Amino acid sequence: MPVEQQPAAFSIRSYYVAMSSTERYSRSERAALCNLLTEVGPDAPTRCEGWTTRDLAAHLVIRESRPDAGIGLVIPAFASWTRKVQDQASTKNWPDLISEVRHGPPKWSPAAIPAVDEAMNTIEYFVHHEDVRRARPEWGVRQLDADFTADLWSRLPTFAKLLTRSSPVGIVVCPTDGPAANTDLRLRDGKSSVRLSGPVGELVLALFGRATRGVDMMGSEQDIAAFIAYPR
Numbered sequence: 001m002p003v004e005q006q007p008a009a010f011s012i013r014s015y016y017v018a019m020s021s022t023e024r025y026s027r028s029e030r031a032a033l034c035n036l037l038t039e040v041g042p043d044a045p046t047r048c049e050g051w052t053t054r055d056l057a058a059h060l061v062i063r064e065s066r067p068d069a070g071i072g073l074v075i076p077a078f079a080s081w082t083r084k085v086q087d088q089a090s091t092k093n094w095p096d097l098i099s100e101v102r103h104g105p106p107k108w109s110p111a112a113i114p115a116v117d118e119a120m121n122t123i124e125y126f127v128h129h130e131d132v133r134r135a136r137p138e139w140g141v142r143q144l145d146a147d148f149t150a151d152l153w154s155r156l157p158t159f160a161k162l163l164t165r166s167s168p169v170g171i172v173v174c175p176t177d178g179p180a181a182n183t184d185l186r187l188r189d190g191k192s193s194v195r196l197s198g199p200v201g202e203l204v205l206a207l208f209g210r211a212t213r214g215v216d217m218m219g220s221e222q223d224i225a226a227f228i229a230y231p232r
Helices: 012-040 053-065 067-073 076-089 094-103 114-133 146-163 200-207 221-229
Strands: 170-175 184-188 193-198 216-218
Touching: 012 053, 012 094, 012 114, 012 146, 053 067, 053 076, 053 094, 053 114, 067 076, 114 146, 114 200, 146 170, 146 184, 146 200, 170 200, 193 200, 193 221
Parallel strands: 170 193
Antiparallel strands: 170 184, 193 216
């Protein structure tokens, strides 16, 4: 099977189709997450290791409204400052904290621009919505509609550059649905590689280091273990 360097979904037409539809998904995932946070309360577990729902909500608030703290999410030297700001945010009244997440970034934030919101938040809110859903005793894999699947796939290579930067092994993904179904895409080179095959949504979650259902991993036991364990 050929390995492509860019997903088949990339074209001028598909780009603008995605741009016209993605805002709906970034907003709908945000709204669904906020509704679920309201339902489960501030002390519920999540699939973000060590975080309760309160921690997750505080993370989302500072990510969009505190650029001084957000830098610690990507530069380890600033991580302690980020934790301090997040801890402060987490002390807010729970309904108020959810309201801030639901309202979104302040008007002065670049993330308030629809195109930036789409780029930043479609995958982010999908993953964190699943973090809360999948921490509950009974959960199932959502059946994503075709447009949402296509949009997640179109954004995956950009996110993968950040997500896979610490991977000790090469990574190839092969979606079983979406516009590039059954086509391999190499996300990271390596002396040896792991190949992940499954629905696009589950591939996204696997790359974020989340437990998934329906993803087949091919490679040596050592390489698969290294892929699962590397820090995101």
